[in-house]
Amino acid sequence: MELKLDPWGAVHVDDYSKLFVEFGISNFDQILSELENPHPYMRRKIIFGHRGYEPVLAAMQKHEPFAVMSGFMPSGRAHFGHMMVMNEIIWHQQQGGDAFAAIADMEAHAVRGISWERCRALGINEYILSLIALGFAPREGSHIYFQSENYSMRNLAFELGSEANFSEVSAIYGFSGETHISHMESVMAQSADILHPQLKEFGGPKPVVIPVGADQDPHIKLTRDLAYRMRKFLVELRGDYISIRGKAASPELMQAAEEALKDLVAGKVKRYEEHIDLTDIQISDDTGLAALQGTIDRLIINLEIDHGHYGFMPPASLYHRFMTGLTGGKMSSSKPESHIALTEDPKEAGKKIMRAITGGKQSLAEQKKLGGEPDKCSIYEFLVFHLSDDDKELLELDAECRSGRRMCGTCKKDVAERIERFLREHQQARKAAVDMLPEFGIKP
Numbered sequence: 001m002e003l004k005l006d007p008w009g010a011v012h013v014d015d016y017s018k019l020f021v022e023f024g025i026s027n028f029d030q031i032l033s034e035l036e037n038p039h040p041y042m043r044r045k046i047i048f049g050h051r052g053y054e055p056v057l058a059a060m061q062k063h064e065p066f067a068v069m070s071g072f073m074p075s076g077r078a079h080f081g082h083m084m085v086m087n088e089i090i091w092h093q094q095q096g097g098d099a100f101a102a103i104a105d106m107e108a109h110a111v112r113g114i115s116w117e118r119c120r121a122l123g124i125n126e127y128i129l130s131l132i133a134l135g136f137a138p139r140e141g142s143h144i145y146f147q148s149e150n151y152s153m154r155n156l157a158f159e160l161g162s163e164a165n166f167s168e169v170s171a172i173y174g175f176s177g178e179t180h181i182s183h184m185e186s187v188m189a190q191s192a193d194i195l196h197p198q199l200k201e202f203g204g205p206k207p208v209v210i211p212v213g214a215d216q217d218p219h220i221k222l223t224r225d226l227a228y229r230m231r232k233f234l235v236e237l238r239g240d241y242i243s244i245r246g247k248a249a250s251p252e253l254m255q256a257a258e259e260a261l262k263d264l265v266a267g268k269v270k271r272y273e274e275h276i277d278l279t280d281i282q283i284s285d286d287t288g289l290a291a292l293q294g295t296i297d298r299l300i301i302n303l304e305i306d307h308g309h310y311g312f313m314p315p316a317s318l319y320h321r322f323m324t325g326l327t328g329g330k331m332s333s334s335k336p337e338s339h340i341a342l343t344e345d346p347k348e349a350g351k352k353i354m355r356a357i358t359g360g361k362q363s364l365a366e367q368k369k370l371g372g373e374p375d376k377c378s379i380y381e382f383l384v385f386h387l388s389d390d391d392k393e394l395l396e397l398d399a400e401c402r403s404g405r406r407m408c409g410t411c412k413k414d415v416a417e418r419i420e421r422f423l424r425e426h427q428q429a430r431k432a433a434v435d436m437l438p439e440f441g442i443k444p
């Protein structure tokens with residue numbers, strides 16, 4: 001079956017390694033060892049891939065500015081799949097990042113036809129309260145917003161629209177002559193969601209990471225492209241010299257770049273019509289040269305901003321695996337039996353667990369003899385994703401299941417109890433979150 005990532009369709013990704021080869025997503029494994037205190041999702045390979053996370057990691061480690069941003073379409077109930085994105089936002093905020101959470105009401109209205117009133121109610125009750133209950137803190141530099149009310153973002157969406165044309169977005173999203181213009185606008189809104197933390201009013205260009213499910217990758221790729229197109233220079237390391245190429249940069253900007261570079265580096269600054277080469281740079285090793293390239297890019301970005309441009313850095317992304325639905329297949333907001341909502345009655349949630357599809361065998365005797373398959377079990381997955389913070393415990397449960405010592409009935413009862421406890425606590429915290437809404441500028 002051909003693998004297709006479609007933000008508005010159903011995606012079933014059964015082999016995540018294909019995403020590395022076919023889509024150019026990077027394997028998170030290569031970065032994992034550099035994190036001192038990785039999130040459990042990272043440690044457990046639930047976060048499996050990324051694009052361009054390195055600058056985010058570097059900023060985090062050097063205590064330099066960075067941000068995390070993601071969004072939620074208010075089209076139904078928030079479930080444990082959405083909670084993963086929430087937890088990833090919160091974790092990056094706790095690592096010192098500015099945090100942005102969008103309620104994508106423009107998208108829900110344009111693409112799903114959901115009324116503004118309902119978008120607002122779902123946005124607050126399903127997403128925002130849970131986000132706050134899980135730990136999103138009211139801090140300077142952190143924002144929860146509705147797309148329709150964020151005019152910095154909307155103005156940027158309009159600007160971005162002049163860098164993307166119809167053929168391009170049609171090729172990416174399969175748009176046709178029948179596609180509504182508002183649907184297309186919601187695509188630019190999402191790109192603007194992703195880039196607006198880098199606007200001057202939010203502290204200017206910085207590494208920003210977007211945690212999402214792999215279905216959102218087309219948006220990420222497009223937005224990384226748009227970020228690049230908004231730049232006025234391309235700064236590249238080419239062997240032993242650095243090339244600074246103008247992209248329709250004005251003569252004044254070219255002039256300013258030339259002067260700034262002459263002040264910064266010992267070496268030859270050679271100015272051509274539309275580009276500048278730095279040669280004979282006196283630096284002892286290659287890492288020094290790469291670092292210098294970074295410094296120069298930063299300098300050029302600042303110049304671009306001084307001249308009224310954006311100087312965006314390409315946004316990074318993190319991809320997590322989707323949870324399997326309790327009924328098999330993908331967990332989906334539109335299939336109540338497949339998921340457990342964060343606002344679900346705890347007893348009802350327990351019952352859904354008891355009815356869920358496991359990796360068990362047809363009969364008890366067969367299971368005792370052959371053992372179960374935890375890697376095909378939606379219940380075991382709940383433990384790995386959400387309900388056990390103890391890696392050793394998971395390994396033990398896995399072994400007990402495979403060897404036929406642990407039966408599905410016992411396991412389900414255990415997980416049902418854990419989920420009921422979790423939901424009771426979470427729903428308690430949601431009640432407290434209501435009082436915090438004004439701190440985020442949201443009228444309850």
Ligand code: TRP
Nearest residue numbers: 070071072073102104190193194
């Ligand atoms: N399109 C996303 C979804 O369907 C929601 C979204 C809107 C989003 N803006 C975003 C996600 C910015 C990540 C970043 O769930």
